[in-house]
Amino acid sequence: xxxxLIGIGxxxxxxxxxYLFLDGHTVTGSDQTLNKxxxxxxxxxxxxxxxxxxxxxxxxxxxxxxSAIIKSDNVEIIEAKKLGIKTLSRSKALPxxxxxxxxxxxxxxxxxxxxxxxxxxILGKSSIIGAxxxxxxxxxxxxxxxxxxxxxxxxxxxxxxxxxxxxxxxxTEPEHMEFYNYDYEKFYEAYREFLEIAKVRVVNGExxxxxxxxxxxxxxxxxxxxxxxxxxxxxxxxxxxxELLNYGKFSVWGFGEHIALDTSLAILTAxxxxxxxxxxxxxxxxYRGIEKRFDILQKSEDFILIDDYGHHPTEIEATLKxxxxxxxxxxxxEVVAVWQPHKYSRTVDNLAHFQSCFRGxxxxxxxxxxxxxxxxxxxxxxELFKEYSPIFSERVHVSExxxxxxxxxxxxxxxxxGFGAGDITYxxxxxx
Numbered sequence: 001x002x003x004x005l006i007g008i009g010x011x012x013x014x015x016x017x018x019y020l021f022l023d024g025h026t027v028t029g030s031d032q033t034l035n036k037x038x039x040x041x042x043x044x045x046x047x048x049x050x051x052x053x054x055x056x057x058x059x060x061x062x063x064x065x066x067s068a069i070i071k072s073d074n075v076e077i078i079e080a081k082k083l084g085i086k087t088l089s090r091s092k093a094l095p096x097x098x099x100x101x102x103x104x105x106x107x108x109x110x111x112x113x114x115x116x117x118x119x120x121x122i123l124g125k126s127s128i129i130g131a132x133x134x135x136x137x138x139x140x141x142x143x144x145x146x147x148x149x150x151x152x153x154x155x156x157x158x159x160x161x162x163x164x165x166x167x168x169x170x171x172t173e174p175e176h177m178e179f180y181n182y183d184y185e186k187f188y189e190a191y192r193e194f195l196e197i198a199k200v201r202v203v204n205g206e207x208x209x210x211x212x213x214x215x216x217x218x219x220x221x222x223x224x225x226x227x228x229x230x231x232x233x234x235x236x237x238x239x240x241x242x243e244l245l246n247y248g249k250f251s252v253w254g255f256g257e258h259i260a261l262d263t264s265l266a267i268l269t270a271x272x273x274x275x276x277x278x279x280x281x282x283x284x285x286x287y288r289g290i291e292k293r294f295d296i297l298q299k300s301e302d303f304i305l306i307d308d309y310g311h312h313p314t315e316i317e318a319t320l321k322x323x324x325x326x327x328x329x330x331x332x333x334e335v336v337a338v339w340q341p342h343k344y345s346r347t348v349d350n351l352a353h354f355q356s357c358f359r360g361x362x363x364x365x366x367x368x369x370x371x372x373x374x375x376x377x378x379x380x381x382x383e384l385f386k387e388y389s390p391i392f393s394e395r396v397h398v399s400e401x402x403x404x405x406x407x408x409x410x411x412x413x414x415x416x417x418g419f420g421a422g423d424i425t426y427x428x429x430x431x432x
Contacts, residue, residue, distance in 0.1 A: 007067030091158035108170030119266035132291035167198035255322035311342035313353035340420030370422025
């Protein structure tokens with residue numbers, strides 16, 4: 001087929017584009033601007049145009065897929081309608097792409113990218129995830145065959161279209177509730193359906209919703225099944241070692257109990273699939289983390305800079321525990337958090353938890369809210385976060401061993417970790 005993707009520069013839809021291209025289709029795309037993601041697409045041979053223009057849409061296109069943010073008044077959507085070309089949102093296109101595959105579909109409010117990346121490293125199968133897996137240097141891994149690890153997305157209900165053979169659920173903490181109209185029954189019913197349509201289910205048995213769910217599943221009980229977690233540095237890199245049930249010891253890149261949980265779900269899936277313990281242990285060692293998840297950008301004796309995608313307080317809290325532990329192990333006293341709140345709705349919905357999740361940091365730097373298209377809501381961050389004596393800056397300016405704020409203040413020592421799903425990742429890399 002000839003397939004055109006509108007909004008191809010997004011991390012999720014770019015993964016579909018790469019997979020379709022490597023699977024033998026002719027793929028083109030467009031976005032408003034070019035970025036790192038579109039450069040990667042161009043480098044492998046996919047034609048990308050920017051900005052959107054009706055000339056990108058021609059009669060020989062068989063299918064158009066567009067990202068969720070593309071609206072009906074987009075010039076390419078209008079042209080496609082004129083030409084009568086089949087046009088689907090990313091969510092609606094998933095059955096077309098995954099419908100004849102055996103899919104290891106991973107979902108959850110937190111940890112789904114990490115679990116997907118670890119599982120992909122263990123199985124060595126094709127994968128599409130919402131982040132760059134450092135093992136493969138991409139957000140996909142392509143292996144010819146009928147099986148694929150897929151990071152499924154509950155934020156728009158599209159996980160129900162992922163054709164799960166394995167449904168793997170890290171947790172069901174309410175998130176993206178605006179999509180579900182703040183209807184918790186509707187939200188949990190979607191997770192129930194995601195599990196019920198799968199042939200095999202691998203779940204966090206201590207999740208408050210899942211523990212009450214009467215459904216056949218491979219259940220991980222982290223507090224009982226994961227034992228003797230030990231952290232260590234290998235060539236300066238963070239690793240944990242832990243024992244899982246009676247299966248033996250496993251070593252994986254990263255710090256924290258949440259990494260042990262994500263890894264254990266991947267291990268249990270691989271065991272059910274038929275891999276030996278030895279194969280799993282060996283393949284796990286190829287995993288080296290994913291971009292934007294405890295992503296160590298700079299490291300010296302007294303200065304470490306980390307980028308983390310955490311934009312929900314549960315994620316931030318868990319990652320900060322790892323940061324404190326890492327800092328202690330390398331002999332750094334100060335941990336500085338740089339927070340770019342992501343969306344007003346999320347900030348307001350989780351305000352009390354945000355107020356507590358930064359406890360223990362030496363400094364809290366707060367950047368403006370990344371709106372993600374939302375209307376501005378007045379939030380008195382200075383008053384609400386006064387216990388931290390927060391520092392406010394429009395952005396951070398990063399160079400080698402140096403983080404500078406708008407006020408001119410420079411941070412040249414300590415572990416500095418940035419949190420957010422907006423452009424903070426580019427600020428920390430000195431690219432904006």
